[in-house]
Amino acid sequence: MARTRRIHFQLSEEEKESLSRIIRSRREQSRHVQRAQILLTLAEGYTNKAVAEKMGISVLTVRKVLDKYHSAGIEGALEDYQRAGRPLRIGAEAKVWIISLACTLPKDLPHGPPRALWSMAALTQYVRDHCESNGFVCLKNVSKSQVWRFLQQHELRPQKIKYYLEKKDPEFQEKAKNILLVYKRIEWILQFLDKKSNFHVESAELDLNEVYISYDEKPGIQAVSNVAADLPPTQTCGFVRRDYEYRRLGTVSLLAGMNLVDGKIIGIVRERHGSVEFIEFLQMVDKSYDPGATIHVILDNHSVHKSKKVFDYLSTHPGRFKFTFTPKHASWLNLVESFFSKLTRMSLKGLRVKTKTELIQHIEKFIEQVNQVPVVYRWKWRLEDIEHAFQS
Numbered sequence: 001m002a003r004t005r006r007i008h009f010q011l012s013e014e015e016k017e018s019l020s021r022i023i024r025s026r027r028e029q030s031r032h033v034q035r036a037q038i039l040l041t042l043a044e045g046y047t048n049k050a051v052a053e054k055m056g057i058s059v060l061t062v063r064k065v066l067d068k069y070h071s072a073g074i075e076g077a078l079e080d081y082q083r084a085g086r087p088l089r090i091g092a093e094a095k096v097w098i099i100s101l102a103c104t105l106p107k108d109l110p111h112g113p114p115r116a117l118w119s120m121a122a123l124t125q126y127v128r129d130h131c132e133s134n135g136f137v138c139l140k141n142v143s144k145s146q147v148w149r150f151l152q153q154h155e156l157r158p159q160k161i162k163y164y165l166e167k168k169d170p171e172f173q174e175k176a177k178n179i180l181l182v183y184k185r186i187e188w189i190l191q192f193l194d195k196k197s198n199f200h201v202e203s204a205e206l207d208l209n210e211v212y213i214s215y216d217e218k219p220g221i222q223a224v225s226n227v228a229a230d231l232p233p234t235q236t237c238g239f240v241r242r243d244y245e246y247r248r249l250g251t252v253s254l255l256a257g258m259n260l261v262d263g264k265i266i267g268i269v270r271e272r273h274g275s276v277e278f279i280e281f282l283q284m285v286d287k288s289y290d291p292g293a294t295i296h297v298i299l300d301n302h303s304v305h306k307s308k309k310v311f312d313y314l315s316t317h318p319g320r321f322k323f324t325f326t327p328k329h330a331s332w333l334n335l336v337e338s339f340f341s342k343l344t345r346m347s348l349k350g351l352r353v354k355t356k357t358e359l360i361q362h363i364e365k366f367i368e369q370v371n372q373v374p375v376v377y378r379w380k381w382r383l384e385d386i387e388h389a390f391q392s
Contacts, residue, residue: 009066011043015074022078032078038065039077073152075120075145094136095150098127102151102158118158120144169328177390179298179333182324184386186212186260187379193261211295213266213285214336215257217273217302218343223249223359226352242352249356254343254363255281257297258336263374265339265367269360275309282313286320298324300331335377339370 011019019036022028034055041051048062069077102123106112111130113122124144131139151157169175228243255277256267266285270277285295299305305323314321326333347366353359 009042009045011039016040016043018074031080035065035078038062039069039074042066072145072149075148079143079145090138090142090146094131094139097131097134097136098123098139098147098150099154099156101126102156117161120148120159123147123158165329167329169330172327172330173390175325175327176330176333177386178324179326180381180386180389182212182296182298183260183335183379184381184383189261190376190378209290209293211285211289211293212260213257213295213297214260214334215255215281215297215299216331216334216336216340217253217255218340219253219273220251221254221348221359221363222251223353223356224351225249225354230352246352249353249359252356252360252363253277254340256336256339256367257281257285258339259374260298260335260377263376264371265374267363267367269363273304275304275307278304278310279313282310282321286317294322295320296322296324298326298334298336300326300334301328338377342370 019040022036023033023040025033034057037055038051038057038061041054042048042062046054048059048066051062052059065077068079101109102118106115106118106122106126109126113126115122121144124142124147127139127142127147131137131142225247226243227245227247231237231241233239250271252269252271253273254267254269255273256265258265266281266288268277268281268284270280282297285297289295304310305325331337343363343366347362351359351362353362
């Protein structure tokens with residue numbers, strides 16, 4: 001049997017996902033489903049003839065879909081060519097009006113749809129409904145693919161959100177550099193400990209007299225209870241079955257610190273995460289380490305960490321704690337966030353409890369298990385990399 005010749009036709013992952021959704025949809029027009037299937041089959045490397053034979057259509061149909069894709073993208077490939085008759089002429093002013101609509105939020109337009117963002121369907125419908133009153137009769141029968149092409153020419157995607165940060169920390173570079181230098185110092189300590197262990201020297205002989213804690217809070221951990229019991233997997237139903245109703249029992253907050261040298265977690269779970277609870281955490285840390293050690297705490301700029309109650313407590317322990325603050329809106333620089341991510345993925349996901357106390361005990365048990373096999377983060381940036389990254 002002759003081997004099917006492959007051709008070079010590629011779709012982006014986003015385009016493949018969009019076409020797959022059309023095929024799976026039960027509401028899409030059959031012509032859209034067929035054309036989406038043609039494009040996906042072509043992307044697998046089949047020739048026009050092979051696609052036509054596989055789908056029971058003509059080669060001409062495949063070529064038309066492919067030509068429309070190259071000229072107008074997915075939106076154009078799914079739609080029909082404009083039928084014979086007087087051609088629709090869309091002037092520059094009408095196109096500018098469409099662009100101006102796309103650059104305006106729906107809620108800010110007269111009689112705009114109750115949507116946060118435009119979709120191609122919603123924008124096209126608004127254009128059709130309001131074009132005559134704005135003097136653009138030529139847009140009465142404009143198609144989604146035409147509107148999409150107008151926006152593509154100006155790289156407009158009003159259906160998408162890209163976040164930005166308006167308020168930045170003016171001391172970001174200095175604070176971020178300080179954090180990275182602390183991490184580099186810890187890496188040197190770990191390297192030194194490794195070398196000492198190679199010479200069979202007990203680590204207790206090394207008195208660093210310094211402790212490094214990465215600290216943060218994880219508030220709003222919900223205690224959720226089932227109304228009916230979960231049903232475990234069986235041979236006939238291989239997944240957990242859960243009643244859709246549930247009860248909210250309240251929330252708790254986890255205050256946790258990661259020892260960056262040995263990887264162990266110190267944490268307390270409380271109803272709140274205010275100054276009183278933060279001081280309670282500091283007292284717990286204070287009791288956990290040698291009285292003569294300096295405890296470095298990396299933490300964010302939450303007002304609780306700078307409250308009068310906290311400073312009053314620190315004044316009773318002069319030289320015991322040294323705070324290093326992350327830049328504002330840069331909690332991702334704090335390594336304890338990796339522990340919170342692990343907690344969410346491995347322990348809290350899908351959790352149902354009978355009481356809030358059970359939730360607290362569940363979190364405390366997870367911390368105990370983590371501390372049995374702690375994971376130490378090994379910093380890989382070289383000192384010159386840090387200096388180069390923050391050169392003015």
